Amino acid sequence: MSPITDSDPLADVPGRQNLLDEPEHAGLLRMTRLVEHLFRVPIAYMALLGTDLTVVTRIGSGSEHWGFLTTYPLAELLAIPRWWPDLSGFPAAGFIGAEIKFAASAPLRSSEGLDLGLLVIADVQLRPDFSREDHETLVELAGVLSGKMELRMMASQAREMELSRQEAERRFRGIANAVPLLIVYTGVDGTRSFVNDTLLEFTGRTLQEEVGDGFADPFHPDYREAVVAAYWDAFQERRPLAIEFPMRRHDGEYRWMLARGNPRFLANGTYAGYTGCFVDMTDQRSVVLELQKQNRCAAAVAEAAGAFYLILDAEGRIQQASPLCRPTSGPGPMRGRFLWEACDAAVPGGAAIRDAIRRAASGRATVQIRTAYLPVPGGGAAELLWSFTPVLSDENELIAVAATAFELSGTRRSKAA
Numbered sequence: 001m002s003p004i005t006d007s008d009p010l011a012d013v014p015g016r017q018n019l020l021d022e023p024e025h026a027g028l029l030r031m032t033r034l035v036e037h038l039f040r041v042p043i044a045y046m047a048l049l050g051t052d053l054t055v056v057t058r059i060g061s062g063s064e065h066w067g068f069l070t071t072y073p074l075a076e077l078l079a080i081p082r083w084w085p086d087l088s089g090f091p092a093a094g095f096i097g098a099e100i101k102f103a104a105s106a107p108l109r110s111s112e113g114l115d116l117g118l119l120v121i122a123d124v125q126l127r128p129d130f131s132r133e134d135h136e137t138l139v140e141l142a143g144v145l146s147g148k149m150e151l152r153m154m155a156s157q158a159r160e161m162e163l164s165r166q167e168a169e170r171r172f173r174g175i176a177n178a179v180p181l182l183i184v185y186t187g188v189d190g191t192r193s194f195v196n197d198t199l200l201e202f203t204g205r206t207l208q209e210e211v212g213d214g215f216a217d218p219f220h221p222d223y224r225e226a227v228v229a230a231y232w233d234a235f236q237e238r239r240p241l242a243i244e245f246p247m248r249r250h251d252g253e254y255r256w257m258l259a260r261g262n263p264r265f266l267a268n269g270t271y272a273g274y275t276g277c278f279v280d281m282t283d284q285r286s287v288v289l290e291l292q293k294q295n296r297c298a299a300a301v302a303e304a305a306g307a308f309y310l311i312l313d314a315e316g317r318i319q320q321a322s323p324l325c326r327p328t329s330g331p332g333p334m335r336g337r338f339l340w341e342a343c344d345a346a347v348p349g350g351a352a353i354r355d356a357i358r359r360a361a362s363g364r365a366t367v368q369i370r371t372a373y374l375p376v377p378g379g380g381a382a383e384l385l386w387s388f389t390p391v392l393s394d395e396n397e398l399i400a401v402a403a404t405a406f407e408l409s410g411t412r413r414s415k416a417a
Contacts (some may be wrong), residue, residue, distance in 0.1 A: 031145055032060035035121060038141075039134070042102075043122040046108065046145065051117060053347045065100060065122060066174060102127035104135055106142035182257075182278035190235045190269060199278070204250025220246035220254055231261065231284040236262040236272050244281065308345055308405040312388075314361040314398055316354055318342055345384060348372045353386060360401055373407065383408045384413055 028046065030156050034046035046059025058066050102123040108116040119142040170339035182202055185194035192211040200207060216228050223245040241261040246254035261276035302402050311320040318334050325343050334342040339357070340350030349371025360367040367391045373382045384405045391400040 002097075028148065029059055029143070031141075031148065032119075035119065035138075035141055036061055038153040039121050039130075041121045043103075044120070045120055046117055048108075048117040048372060060120075062122065082247070095246075099124050101125055102130065102140055105134070106131065106139040108142055108146045110146060116146060118142075165242065184261075184276040184278075186235070186276075187276040188245045188273050190232065190274065193273070202278075203247075218248040219247070227259070234261060235263075238271060241276070244319050247278065251288075255280050257281065274397075308343070308403075310339060310343070310403040311391075312339060312357060312403055314401065316340070316357040316401075319400060319411075345373050346371070347382075349384075349386075356386065357401055357403075360390050361398055364390050364392060364396065364398070366390075370408070 032044050032046055035304065036042070043062030043065050045058050045062065045066065047055045047066075048057045049055060052157060086152060100122050102125065103120065104122075105118045105120045108119055110116060119138065121138065133266050152314075164172045180198060181196075182199035182201065183194075183196040184192055187193045195207065195210045200210065205218070209215075211216075212380045219227050227243060229247050230241060230243050239261070240263070243259050244256060245259070245319055249255050250317060257278045258281045259278050261274050264272045264275050266272050308325045309322040310318055310325060316339050317336055319337055321334050321343070325334065325345065327344065336353075340346045340353045346353050349369070351371050352371055356367045356369045366387055368385060368387050371384050371386060373384045385408050386403065389402045389404075390398055391402055393399055
């Protein structure tokens with residue numbers, strides 16, 4: 001007989017939603033028929049309960065009589081297994097049909113104490129011969145059914161978890177294959193378990209080649225050993241990694257790649273492997289090298305003319321400084337410090353220099369100012385002409401600010417003056 005299911009799908013109890021769906025209910029139905037045969041009753045069924053202890057679905061025989069439990073205080077039946085050899089004249093005559101003369105029940109409970117429902121047998125005939133031993137047998141059978149149901153629940157939960165895992169993996173692969181980054185995913189043993197399509201397109205190699213022992217073959221031979229060693233050190237120490245090296249593209253050209261990796265941990269803190277990505281930095285590297293070349297040339301010209309020359313970031317921190325830039329007496333190197341704090345010539349006009357750098361960076365135009373320079377040989381003073389020129393990329397993004405300072409002729413003043 002097919003189960004009759006009420007409107008509540010047990011949605012708030014994971015693993016029980018599909019407990020009685022085909023083909024899962026077949027084994028449970030056979031067991032209720034076995035109970036029916038052992039006790040020689042026309043009615044034997046399992047009633048599954050919701051968290052509010054209301055019957056939400058049933059399976060077994062005698063469906064025309066299943067309504068007799070709908071108004072009974074089921075919490076009492078779960079706490080103490082009951083049986084009624086003679087229900088004639090039972091006082092709660094509104095919940096038991098007049099044709100039911102005998103009923104017995106035993107709770108269905110998981111190994112962790114979760115109330116699953118009831119195993120119920122009933123008869124339209126009196127059963128004065130139903131003994132305590134018979135009821136104990138019913139309770140034991142309920143335990144067997146509970147175990148079977150719990151296994152069904154565990155299997156259902158496992159299926160749901162596997163489906164969730166597969167869906168998460170499908171989404172991850174979809175996202176990973178859609179981004180322009182070259183992505184690598186390793187297992188807990190450090191070997192590659194996944195690379196995205198972008199990486200395969202870059203190298204022109206197969207998935208088997210990229211996840212095999214020859215994963216480092218595209219790395220430039222001069223860098224290969226050092227890169228692999230750096231990876232394994234970071235993997236074993238479970239720390240982030242960032243390293244640059246040339247990697248062969250599918251057309252044979254070596255491209256400079258920035259490889260970044262991070263350890264991956266499960267929610268419980270267990271080490272799960274490593275995730276890495278490669279970014280092609282060749283074009284940016286070329287821009288930087290060209291800029292450095294231009295800076296060296298400009299610095300040489302400035303020094304030949306007796307000028308200071310510096311490369312600053314947008315905030316005014318020194319990235320490079322020509323030898324003529326004498327540091328202040330403050331501690332540490334000039335690099336990384338603010339120009340008006342680190343360079344002796346910039347200290348007297350610090351506020352004006354800071355404002356000029358800000359205007360050059362925001363306005364994308366050269367800004368010139370004059371400041372005093374103290375002291376000069378002999379103890380006097382001079383006036384400097386500062387030029388702050390923004391260095392821009394092809395996309396008009398600010399890369400740096402170039403600063404030069406010339407001593408204006410005829411501005412030296414002796415100390416006495």
